[in-house]
Amino acid sequence: MNNTETNARFYPIVFALMATDFVGSLEASMIYGALPAVTRLYGDPAMVGWLIAGFVLIQAVTAAIGGRLGDMFGRRRVLEIVLLASVLGSLLSAFSSSLIWIIVGRCLQGASGAILPLSFAIIRANASQSRAAFGTGLVVGAYSVSGGFGFIIGGYFADIGHWNWIFYVSSILPAMTVIGNRFILPKDGDIRRAGTQIDCIGAIGLVLAVGGLLVGVTLSRYSGWRSALTMAFICGGLAMMAFWIWYELRHTDPLINLRRFRDRRFMFTVLSFFLLGCGGLQMAFITLALMQQPVWTGIGLGLSGAFAGIAKLPGNVAGVIAAPVGGKIAELRSGRWSGICGALLLTISWTTLYFCHDSLAFVIGCVIGSSAGATIMFVATPAVIMETTPAAETGQATGCAYLMRALGLAIGAQLVSLLLASSLVIAPAGKPTYPSPAAFELVIGFVAALSFLALLFAIAVPKTRSKVDDDELVTTIAGNSTEKPTAS
Numbered sequence: 276m277n278n279t280e281t282n283a284r285f286y287p288i289v290f291a292l293m294a295t296d297f298v299g300s301l302e303a304s305m306i307y308g309a310l311p312a313v314t315r316l317y318g319d320p321a322m323v324g325w326l327i328a329g330f331v332l333i334q335a336v337t338a339a340i341g342g343r344l345g346d347m348f349g350r351r352r353v354l355e356i357v358l359l360a361s362v363l364g365s366l367l368s369a370f371s372s373s374l375i376w377i378i379v380g381r382c383l384q385g386a387s388g389a390i391l392p393l394s395f396a397i398i399r400a401n402a403s404q405s406r407a408a409f410g411t412g413l414v415v416g417a418y419s420v421s422g423g424f425g426f427i428i429g430g431y432f433a434d435i436g437h438w439n440w441i442f443y444v445s446s447i448l449p450a451m452t453v454i455g456n457r458f459i460l461p462k463d464g465d466i467r468r469a470g471t472q473i474d475c476i477g478a479i480g481l482v483l484a485v486g487g488l489l490v491g492v493t494l495s496r497y498s499g500w501r502s503a504l505t506m507a508f509i510c511g512g513l514a515m516m517a518f519w520i521w522y523e524l525r526h527t528d529p530l531i532n533l534r535r536f537r538d539r540r541f542m543f544t545v546l547s548f549f550l551l552g553c554g555g556l557q558m559a560f561i562t563l564a565l566m567q568q569p570v571w572t573g574i575g576l577g578l579s580g581a582f583a584g585i586a587k588l589p590g591n592v593a594g595v596i597a598a599p600v601g602g603k604i605a606e607l608r609s610g611r612w613s614g615i616c617g618a619l620l621l622t623i624s625w626t627t628l629y630f631c632h633d634s635l636a637f638v639i640g641c642v643i644g645s646s647a648g649a650t651i652m653f654v655a656t657p658a659v660i661m662e663t664t665p666a667a668e669t670g671q672a673t674g675c676a677y678l679m680r681a682l683g684l685a686i687g688a689q690l691v692s693l694l695l696a697s698s699l700v701i702a703p704a705g706k707p708t709y710p711s712p713a714a715f716e717l718v719i720g721f722v723a724a725l726s727f728l729a730l731l732f733a734i735a736v737p738k739t740r741s742k743v744d745d746d747e748l749v750t751t752i753a754g755n756s757t758e759k760p761t762a763s
Contacts (some may be wrong), residue, residue: 624644
């Protein structure tokens with residue numbers, strides 16, 4: 276394809292992918308606005324939390340392998356398969372009355388985790404490096420903006436008593452994008468399968484390990500920590516995790532290159548990012564539930580679902596503004612300092628929310644601070660990785676960090692659900708049930724503590740070393756040489 280043809284097709288390709296990623300983000304975020312309604316209907320916050328945890332767990336794995344699958348079988352083709360899997364999952368959830376089958380449908384929707392990496396790969400294959408960066412920014416912007424709309428739409432459907440309509444929306448829109456992409460996105464070129472591997476055992480093992488642990492934690496609410504079934508899932512998950520670590524350390528092309536954790540800069544940065552997923556990124560889950568909680572329960576603001584989504588919009592705006600601020604801090608000082616600033620802002624916001632959660636103005640202010648802090652940490656993580664990783668390995672290292680963040684998001688969602696279910700209040704008529712003030716305060720304190728721990732890890736990241744030390748790091752990670760390279 277010559278330059279003139281490439282330039283002519285650039286914007287149609289980017290706009291098609293913006294629409295695709297807008298839809299992918301929408302189906303991920305709409306459920307948050309409806310969670311309080313789903314919890315009231317089924318009366319089980321711990322199980323309802325699997326609507327988030329199951330989705331994110333599958334999303335994490337598909338995000339990690341989506342790009343490689345596109346290289347092997349064609350990016351447009353894999354993108355279509357991912358969207359159709361999302362449609363199937365949405366339809367399963369839409370037509371199911373059982374919470375278990377709704378969760379299974381949400382897990383199928385998690386295949387949408389591959390949409391972003393596939394979009395980036397398609398743009399890069401059809402544009403120069405500078406234009407690809409511009410196109411990638413537009414796609415990320417569409418993905419981010421869509422989240423704000425998703426909270427409002429999900430809350431509105433919950434307000435009118437049809438929360439399950441979110442699944443009809445998330446089945447129709449992906450199907451439309453598949454049709455549109457057929458006419459706009461270029462056909463897949465030569466597919467090179469040689470030399471490309473997918474760590475299937477690593478992907479499946481990770482899902483089984485984390486999933487087993489999360490199921491065990493959920494069962495502890497019903498049968499106690501000492502029950503045979505609870506211990507079977509927890510011990511099975513731990514055993515699978517041990518096997519997964521052993522396997523990944525010996526695989527030539529692992530899903531997660533655990534050898535990178537030998538570098539303390541990478542290790543502390545990724546651990547801080549993981550804690551962000553466990554804690555700060557649960558903001559929508561917690562604050563939307565808090566805003567919609569009836570006032571008579573002793574905590575909550577009694578807002579409608581749609582208005583709660585609108586009240587969260589300033590947080591989305593703050594995130595857009597905070598991104599370049601975090602980038603500027605990383606440019607002027609370092610990615611380490613950017614991470615420290617983001618984690619500090621996150622800690623202050625959640626600590627303030629713990630003491631001031633009875634005022635809408637304070638809650639919105641804490642949402643703004645939390646969103647800004649999380650966004651700055653999002654910028655800081657790849658900045659530190661780029662400072663500490665060779666250019667040829669930056670993509671893999673960044674993918675590892677984002678996979679760990681997604682796993683943190685899945686684990687955190689289930690822990691937050693369990694903590695919210697730890698203490699309930701019952702409506703005067705007997706139904707529905709709501710988390711008690713003590714449960715909300717426990718959850719908010721839990722996130723504040725994780726944010727503080729993330730701050731400590733960010734501070735623990737060593738300052739950027741010299742080029743000689745970086746060369747030694749590459750040699751250590753690769754494990755292929757014991758000779759000390761000569762500095763250039």
